[in-house]
Amino acid sequence: MTSREDARTYPFQKSLIRNYQAPRWDEPLIFELNSPGHAGVLPDDEGLSVVAESAPEKSVQRKTALNLPEIGQAQVLRHYLRLSQETLGADLNVDIGQGTCTMKYSPKVNEKFSGSSLSADMHPLQDVSTAQGTMEIIHNLQEYLKEISGMDKVSLQAGSGSAAIYGAVKAVQAYHEARGEGSQRDEIITTIFSHPSNAATAKTVGYKVITLYPDENGYPDLEALKSVLSERTAALFITNPEDTGVFNPEITDFVEAVRQAGGVTFYDQANANGLLGIARAREAGFDMCHFNLHNTFSTPHACGGPAAGALCATDSLAPFLHGPQVVRTPTRFEWSKQGKYATADIRPFYGVVPNLVRAYAWIRALGAEGLKQVAETAVLNSNYLHAELSKIAGLSIPYASGEYRIEQVRYSWQELAEETGISTGEIGARMADYGFHYWTSHHPYIVPEPMTLEPTESYSKRELDEYIAALKLTAEEARHDIDTVKSAPHRSSIHTIDQEATTDPETWATSWRAYRRKYLGEQRPEPSTWVAPTNLPIPQRAPKAHHR
Ligand SMILES: Cc1ncc(COP(=O)(O)O)c(C=O)c1O
Secondary structure, three states, X not given: OOHHHHOOOOOOOHHHOOOOOOOOOOOOOHHHHOOOOOOOOOOOHHXXXXXXXXXXXXXXXXXXXXXXXXXXXXXXXXXXXXXXXXXXXXXXXXXOOOOOOOOOOOOOHHHHHHHOHHHHOOOOOOOHHHOHHHHHHHHHHHHHHHHHHOOOEEEEEEOOHHHHXXXXXXXXXXXXXXXXXXXXXXXXXXXXXXXXHHHHHXXXXXOEEEEEOEOOOOOEOHHHHHHHXXXXXXXXXXXXXXXXXXXXXXXXXXXXXXXXXXXXXXXXXXXXXXXXXXXXXXXOOOOEEEEEOOOOOOOOOHHHOOOOEEEEEOOOOHHHOXXXXXXXXXXXXXXXOOOOOOOOOOOOOOOOHHHHHHHHHHHHHHHHHHHHHXXXXXXXXXXXXHHHHOOOOOOEOOOOOOOOOOOOEEEEOHHHXXXXXXXXXXXXXXXXXXXXXXXXOOOOOOOOOEEEEOOOOOOOHXXXXXXXXXXXXXXXXXXXXXXXXXXXXXXXXXXXXXXXXXXXXXOOOOOHHHHHHXXXXXXXXXXXXXXXXXXXXXXXXXXXXXXX
C-alpha cells in the first residue's frame, strides 16, 4: 500500500482485505528470449522419420522454415511461470465478478481423467471398436443431461454455448422448412436480458429479431410477447433466469403462447446453476434447451479453456439436431446415423471430448443429490451477497426491485457514479488492487454502470465477506479519495489496457466483420435504431418490444 492508503481508516472490518501485490516480471515475449542452438527435448530419429513419412503433399507444405524461438526447457518453464504469476486467474481469486459466466471451481482431479491417454490421445478417426470406453462416457453424459433437462436427445458437438445456440437456430429453421413454413416464419423473439448470443445467432442465420423489454415490475412482458406473435413467429429464444438474475415467473405462459402461435421454444440454460435438480426445461414446456458444460458443469470457461455446449431437444425437434450422438446397440456403442433432417455439423467430429469427460466426472462425483445441493448453495451465496451489498449506499438493483434473484444479480453503481463521478469500470480496476478480478460483458448496456456478481457454490462465506469488504472500501474511497480509484490499478501487474487498439481496424481485425472492413473496404453497419434514453427512470426507458 502507498503511505497515503495506510493513513486511511474506514468504519468496517478492514482486516478482511488483503494487502495484495501482484508480481511484475517485466517478462519479454518468448521470441525475444530466442537463443540459437538451445532446445528443450529433441525428438529421436524414429520420431522424425514418422513425421517425414506422413508429411502432407508438396503443395500444402511450408515454403519457409517455421520461425519458432530456440529456448531451453528450464527457460521455457520460468517464462510461463512468471506469466502465470502476473495473471489474476480463476484459481487464484474470488472470481465472482464475471457474472453470467459462472466461474466455478474446476476440480483438479478431473484433469487426471481428461488428460489420461484414454481420452487425450484418442484420434477422432480411430475405429469405434477401439474407443468403446470414451463412447460409453459420452453416451452416459448424454443420458445424464437428458435426465437433468427432461429432454429426449442431446448433441454434445458444439464447442461453446453460442455454437449450441446457433445450432438451435439452425434446427428451428430446418423444422419450419420441413413443415413447408420456412420462408413464412422469419422472426425470432427474445428478451433484452436474455444472453446476447440468442439475438446474435438468430440474426446471423438471417432471422428478424424482436426483443421484449421488462414490464413495470421488471419482468419480461407477457402482453408484449402476445402482441408480437404471429404466423411469422419462428421461435422464442429466452434465457431464464435472465442475465440480471431475474427469474421469469410466467415462463410457462410464455412457452404456451408461442406454441399456440406455431413457434418453437428454446431455453438458454447457461444460467442453470441455480436450477439443477430443481426445475427442468421439459416441465416448463420447452422444445429445446442448451447447457454450457464449461459454466454449469465445472469444466474450464470458454475464454480460459476449452468449452462445450450441449444442445438438448424433445422428440419433435430431435431429428433436426446437429452432430452425431452415441447410441448403445446390443453389442457396443456406435455413432448414430445422421437422419435426412439433421442440420450441418457445428464443428468437426464429436465435440471437445476432454471437456465431456470432465463434465461427466463432475456429475458422477456429485450425484443427483449433490447437483441439487450445488443449486441451493449457489442461490444461498447469491442471496447472501445480495443482502449484504444492498447495505452499500450508491449501489442499487434495477428491475424487479426488492425481489430475490436466482444465482446472480446485476447491480448498478449509477447512484455512486452520479454522486462521485466514478464508473463501474474504474471500480473494477480498483478491485484488482485488492486481488479480485471484476469484469464481465453486460451487453446490451441497459443497466447503467452495471456490475454482475455470480458467486456460485464454490466460494466460502469468508471469501464472499472479503469481496464485500473490498467493494465497500472501494465505494468509500470513491467518496473520499477518488483520484486513487480513478488511477487504479496500483498493485496489479499491468495497468489498464488501451482497448482502442483492439477495436481499431487499422491495427487488428478481430472478427470477420472487422476483417471485411479492413481488407475489403466494407462500411460499418448502421447501428440499431433504438437508443436507451437516459433521462427517464430505468423501468420506463425501454419500449415494449424492439425490432432489430
Ligand atoms: C446465459 C448465457 N447464454 C449463452 C452464453 C454463451 O456461451 P459461450 O460463452 O460459451 O459462447 C453465456 C456465456 O457465458 C451465457 O451466460
